[in-house]
Amino acid sequence: MYSKNLSERLLKAREMSKFTQTEVSKETGLNRNNISRYETGDREPDVETIGVLAEFYGVSIDWLFGLGTQGTRPNYDHI
Numbered sequence: 326m327y328s329k330n331l332s333e334r335l336l337k338a339r340e341m342s343k344f345t346q347t348e349v350s351k352e353t354g355l356n357r358n359n360i361s362r363y364e365t366g367d368r369e370p371d372v373e374t375i376g377v378l379a380e381f382y383g384v385s386i387d388w389l390f391g392l393g394t395q396g397t398r399p400n401y402d403h404i
Contacts, residue, residue: 331366332365333391346360353381
C-alpha cells in the first residue's frame with residue numbers, strides 16, 4: 326500500500342513541479358534511471374533519498390506515503 330502511494334506521489338510531485346526526470350537528477354544528484362524506477366514502483370528509494378526528494382519537491386514525507394494532506398507545498402491533494 327505505501328509503496329504504491331510513494332511511487333504515485335513521487336510521479337505526481339514531479340509532474341506538478343514541471344520538472345523532467347533529467348532535471349530532478351541534475352538538481353538532486355540522484356541517478357535519473359533510479360528516479361524513473363521510483364516513480365514506476367520498480368525500486369524503492371532509501372530513507373535518505375525519500376528525504377532528498379521530499380525536500381526538493383517541497384512536500385512532506387507523510388504526503389509522499391499517502392498519510393496526510395498537511396505540510397504540502399503546493400497542495401497537490403486537490404488533483
